[in-house]
Amino acid sequence: MNTRTVLQWYFNPKWYNSILTTGLPVMALFLLLFGCATDETQTVARLTELVMQDEFETDGAPNTSVWGYDIGTGTNGWGNNELQYYTDRAKNVIVENGVLLITADQESFQGSAYTSARLMTKGLFEQMYGRFEARIRLPHGQGMWPAFWLLGANDDQAPWPQIGEIDIMENRGQEPTLISGTVHGPGYSAGESITKSYTLVNDRFDTGFHIFGIEWGPEYINFYVDDVLYNQITPTDVPGEWVFDHPFYLIINLAVGGTYVGSPNSETTFPQTMLVDYVRVYKNNEIN
Amino acid sequence: MKSKKNGYLKTTLLLGFIFTVVTSCEREISDNVEFATFPKNAEVFIDGFSGGLQYFPFLGSKFDAFSVDTEVKYKGEASMRLDVPNFGDPSGAYAGAIFPDATGRNLSDYDALTFWAKSSQAATINEIGFGNDFGENKYLVTKANLRISTNWSKYVIPLPDPYKLTLEKGMFWYAEGPENNDGYTIWIDEIQYEKLGTIAQPSPAIFNGVDRLEQAFVGANLTMNGLTQTFNLASGINETVSVAPSYFKFSSTDVDVARVSELGVVSIVGIGTAKITAVLGDVRAKGSLTIESLGSFVAAPTPTRSPSDVISIFSNAYTNVPVEYYNGYYAPYQTTQGQDDLNINGDNIIKYTELNFVGIQFSQPTINATAMTHLHIDVLIQEPNPIDGGDFLKIELEDYGADGTFGNGDDSAYALTFTSPTLVSGSWVSLDIPLSDFTGLTSTANLGQILFISDATITEILVDNIYLYR
Numbered sequence: 001m002n003t004r005t006v007l008q009w010y011f012n013p014k015w016y017n018s019i020l021t022t023g024l025p026v027m028a029l030f031l032l033l034f035g036c037a038t039d040e041t042q043t044v045a046r047l048t049e050l051v052m053q054d055e056f057e058t059d060g061a062p063n064t065s066v067w068g069y070d071i072g073t074g075t076n077g078w079g080n081n082e083l084q085y086y087t088d089r090a091k092n093v094i095v096e097n098g099v100l101l102i103t104a105d106q107e108s109f110q111g112s113a114y115t116s117a118r119l120m121t122k123g124l125f126e127q128m129y130g131r132f133e134a135r136i137r138l139p140h141g142q143g144m145w146p147a148f149w150l151l152g153a154n155d156d157q158a159p160w161p162q163i164g165e166i167d168i169m170e171n172r173g174q175e176p177t178l179i180s181g182t183v184h185g186p187g188y189s190a191g192e193s194i195t196k197s198y199t200l201v202n203d204r205f206d207t208g209f210h211i212f213g214i215e216w217g218p219e220y221i222n223f224y225v226d227d228v229l230y231n232q233i234t235p236t237d238v239p240g241e242w243v244f245d246h247p248f249y250l251i252i253n254l255a256v257g258g259t260y261v262g263s264p265n266s267e268t269t270f271p272q273t274m275l276v277d278y279v280r281v282y283k284n285n286e287i288n
Numbered sequence: 289m290k291s292k293k294n295g296y297l298k299t300t301l302l303l304g305f306i307f308t309v310v311t312s313c314e315r316e317i318s319d320n321v322e323f324a325t326f327p328k329n330a331e332v333f334i335d336g337f338s339g340g341l342q343y344f345p346f347l348g349s350k351f352d353a354f355s356v357d358t359e360v361k362y363k364g365e366a367s368m369r370l371d372v373p374n375f376g377d378p379s380g381a382y383a384g385a386i387f388p389d390a391t392g393r394n395l396s397d398y399d400a401l402t403f404w405a406k407s408s409q410a411a412t413i414n415e416i417g418f419g420n421d422f423g424e425n426k427y428l429v430t431k432a433n434l435r436i437s438t439n440w441s442k443y444v445i446p447l448p449d450p451y452k453l454t455l456e457k458g459m460f461w462y463a464e465g466p467e468n469n470d471g472y473t474i475w476i477d478e479i480q481y482e483k484l485g486t487i488a489q490p491s492p493a494i495f496n497g498v499d500r501l502e503q504a505f506v507g508a509n510l511t512m513n514g515l516t517q518t519f520n521l522a523s524g525i526n527e528t529v530s531v532a533p534s535y536f537k538f539s540s541t542d543v544d545v546a547r548v549s550e551l552g553v554v555s556i557v558g559i560g561t562a563k564i565t566a567v568l569g570d571v572r573a574k575g576s577l578t579i580e581s582l583g584s585f586v587a588a589p590t591p592t593r594s595p596s597d598v599i600s601i602f603s604n605a606y607t608n609v610p611v612e613y614y615n616g617y618y619a620p621y622q623t624t625q626g627q628d629d630l631n632i633n634g635d636n637i638i639k640y641t642e643l644n645f646v647g648i649q650f651s652q653p654t655i656n657a658t659a660m661t662h663l664h665i666d667v668l669i670q671e672p673n674p675i676d677g678g679d680f681l682k683i684e685l686e687d688y689g690a691d692g693t694f695g696n697g698d699d700s701a702y703a704l705t706f707t708s709p710t711l712v713s714g715s716w717v718s719l720d721i722p723l724s725d726f727t728g729l730t731s732t733a734n735l736g737q738i739l740f741i742s743d744a745t746i747t748e749i750l751v752d753n754i755y756l757y758r
Contacts, residue, residue: 140489140520174524177486202485204522267526269491 044222044229045215045282047131052281056100062093066125069093070118070253072110079160082145083257083264085112093117100276102254104144106264114264118253126153126247129284132168133213133224134252139272140206143264144173145255146274148212150248161189164243166221169212172261173268176204179212181223183233187240194238196223196231209277217284218245252276325454326394332387332401332459332479335365340389341459344422349463350380362404362440362477370462370476372411375469383474384463386420395453398481401429401445401460407436408473413464417445419532420461427452428532436474446487448517448531449569486522492568493518494536495575502577503670504546504556505585507633512538512552514575517568536566536573546579559583585632588666588716588752599655600755601648601738602628604635612649614638622646623744630750638751644744648754651736654692658733660756663721667711668750675708679745682706683719685726688736702728703741711746723756 054066069088070078077083084104086092092115094101104116134148147170152163165184172178182195200210215222221244223231235242254274257263264270331338336356345351350373357369372383401418412433419428431445447453460479466472496514504510515536518528533552540546545562548554554564559581566573591598591605600606602614614627624646630637640646665683669675682703689698704725711717723732738754 142524172524176488176520176524177522202483204486204488206520207488 044224044227045131045133045213047215047282047284047286049283049285050280051127051130051283052125053278054100055098055278056095056276057098059096060094061088061090062095062100062119066121067119068122068124070120073112077258078255080255080258080260082255083112083143084114084116084255085110086118086253087115088117089115091115093119098277100252102146102252102274102276104139104254104256104270104272104274106270114256114270116254116256118251118255120151120249120251122151122153122249124249125281126249127281127283128245128247129217131213131215131280131282131284132250133211133281134168134279135209135211135277136169137207137209137275137277138171138173138176138179138205139254139274140173140176141264141268141272142174143257143261143268144171144272145258145261146171146173147251147253147255149251151251152243153247153249160184162186162241162243164246164248165189166214166216166244166248167193167195168214168223169225170260171205173206173272174261176206179205179225181214181231183221183238183244185238185240185243188238192239194233198223198225198228198230200225209275215284216244217286250279250281252279326392328394328397330398330481332403332481333368333476334478334480335361338389340391340393342388342390344386344388345380346382346384346386346463348380349382349384350377352379353383354385357475360475362406362475364477367475367477368479370464370474372464372466372471372474374471375466377471382414382463382465384415384461386422386461387459388421388457389459390457392455392457393459395447395456395481396450398483399447399450399487400482400484401447401479402442402482402484403476403479404440404442405436405474405476406438406440407475408438409467409470410435410437411464411467411472411474412436413462413474415464416462417529418460419456419458421456421458423457425458426532426534427456428458430530431527432530440477444484444487444521444527445529446517446519446521446527447481448490448492448529448535451569452535484522487519489520490569490571491518491526492516492531492536492566492571492573493575494564494566494573495577497574499576500578501580503580503582505582505632506556506558507585508556509631510554510556510577510579511629512536512548512554512564512566512577515552531568536568538564538566540564545581554579556581586716587632587635588637588668589718591664591753591755593757598755598757599657599660601650601655602636602638602754603752605753606755609650609655610652612652614648615640615646616649635752639749640740640751641748642744643740643742643747643749645739645741647737647739649737651688651692651694654688654734654736655756656733657723657735657756658731659758660732661723661758663719663723663738663754663756665719665721665754666716666752667719668716668752669711669713669746670748670750671713671746673713675711675713675746677708679711680705680707680742681711681746681749682739682741683721684737684739684741685723685729685732685735686737686739687729687731688734689731690734692734692736694736700728700730702726703739716752 102117109115148168150166155163161184167182170180177200180197182193184193221233353371355369356366358366361367415430417430493516517531538548540562542562544558545560564577600608623642623644625641626639628638630639682705684703686701
């Protein structure tokens with residue numbers, strides 16, 4: 001088996017399954033090729049045609065041509081009994097020193113006990129397929145619920161979960177070494193969603209930046225953290241209709257409390273800040 | 289990033305093979321170049337004593353509490369077995385020992401002491417940790433009240449600041465008494481130092497994170513307490529350990545008023561106000577001590593009675609009988625804070641604040657005062673206002689009866705009430721009370737406790753020279 005063959009194996013979107021069945025010689029070559037990579041660029045993604053990026057280089061409010069906001073508490077705490085009131089105030093969302101800061105604080109505000117922020121590209125940037133990734137340092141503590149995710153942009157035509165939801169990264173603040181990647185659709189939403197978690201070994205998500213991404217094409221979504229491709233979801237993995245063949249928009253938020261994570265407790269320290277170094281979206285140039 | 293990648297790969301099925309491939313990467317070599325330091329051996333007790341490890345039980349403990357158990361173990365060949373004695377065991381009242389390394393080790397590469405443990409019954413280990421070497425204990429770390437169960441579990445004791453631990457002898461120590469008077473057995477295995485990489489979000493504290501205000505006098509020495517370090521573990525749990533003062537760097541806003549030694553002793557050197565704060569590693573500790581130094585202190589009169597005529601409970605002038613405590617801290621009914629922790633120019637003084645009632649117990653053994661005629665106490669009331677008609681201080685003596693223990697129906701007690709003009713604020717009041725005044729005491733042969741009761745009419749007092757005499 002020559003190197004070229006291995007590279008093709010590797011670049012196959014279904015490599016994850018292939019590697020497991022191909023056995024030891026392939027794995028050995030793979031390690032020899034990539035085990036000593038000297039740069040910090042992850043090698044699990046293959047789409048490289050950048051179509052949208054925000055490196056958060058300009059101090060102040062985030063770029064309004066890319067980011068809008070959800071404000072308030074939504075219906076029933078954004079459907080999850082979340083406890084925060086989302087604002088677009090600088091104390092909850094600001095760009096400083098090359099980083100987007102989303103800060104959750106404990107304060108009485110408009111009837112809520114906490115404030116935070118939720119940014120989205122709805123109506124500003126929407127795309128079908130491609131590679132979506134962000135480099136983020138997470139907050140920590142019981143009740144923190146940071147997320148980087150996509151929602152179907154067709155929400156005026158259909159209700160959730162028919163529009164589809166791809167959670168690239170969700171974390172519970174009380175689980176500092178673990179994140180989850182998830183898809184929601186009709187027949188597989190909320191508690192029945194299709195999800196897989198990824199645990200860092202000898203490290204944690206609140207002490208340094210990590211890259212969270214997906215590569216998404218027709219009939220597959222690959223989930224990765226840094227240089228580790230940890231899951232692939234295909235139509236055969238979901239028990240209902242595959243609803244991931246239309247444009248989606250991006251959301252980055254830091255929720256406080258709610259059914260997924262539970263409420264903060266006396267040991268949760270505030271304020272807590274989620275730091276986003278960049279958000280990058282690449283075109284799936286095999287398709288569109 | 290690279291080491292992270294390796295860490296992940298190690299978890300795959302092809303473990304051995306991957307190791308081979310990874311070590312073939314020559315970029316790692318520079319990591320192995322080290323300056324000459326003390327050994328970095330991480331193992332304390334895996335299947336037996338690691339090289340250089342010693343065992344020294346505490347004085348008064350059951351000397352043979354420790355053994356190596358080859359039957360019950362978490363992993364490998366053997367575990368450390370600790371047999372906590374029953375109450376009353378003649379071989380020792382508790383189990384406790386230190387396990388030092390004779391040479392000392394460099395622990396600065398690690399972030400936690402970890403071990404697996406279980407016990408014959410669910411229990412709470414009083415104290416367990418490292419840094420105890422029967423020497424300075426300069427970098428002592430204590431995890432108090434560690435809950436332990438009958439299932440093997442892994443326990444993590446974080447290093448407060450690994451950079452301090454370039455030469456540490458105290459590898460491991462513990463102390464545990466009977467649970468509800470019953471002895472039991474603890475097994476500990478795989479004791480070692482590890483670099484977990486998940487010990488994060490340090491949150492050190494002094495005075496348990498409280499901003500304290502204290503009045504003090506020139507010449508007084510106060511000891512920093514409530515020194516802790518808290519880390520968030522991979523489990524999401526915040527783990528707090530008590531740590532020695534030397535982990536902190538203390539600073540004073542005015543070194544002409546108060547200064548702090550490396551060992552956490554605050555010396556009051558002048559009149560004025562100074563705030564003491566601390567840093568551990570590069571994190572500012574929560575809590576502070578603001579000292580209002582009132583100037584020079586007038587000590588209580590030094591006792592002059594012959595020691596042969598005195599049974600002393602608390603005085604620098606005499607040898608004192610054993611005292612179990614100067615404050616029982618019986619919350620919630622008792623609000624009183626403070627105990628025998630004030631030292632001014634070498635004179636130990638009891639300081640009570642938020643006084644409503646407080647007891648000093650000396651029941652092991654009780655005092656036989658049948659040959660004595662009087663009780664002497666010096667009291668300095670520190671109230672901002674003069675003593676008025678409603679203010680009182682009761683002094684109560686309790687005799688524990690022939691059985692020498694509290695309760696059981698043979699005790700007697702009597703309280704005498706003192707008010708103005710006997711009591712004044714701002715200067716020492718010396719009370720010499722005939723024991724015959726305690727008319728409700730049926731005996732003075734088994735005195736076990738003295739109480740101060742004010743019902744918060746008087747809240748701040750200093751007490752010195754408590755003794756019985758004839």
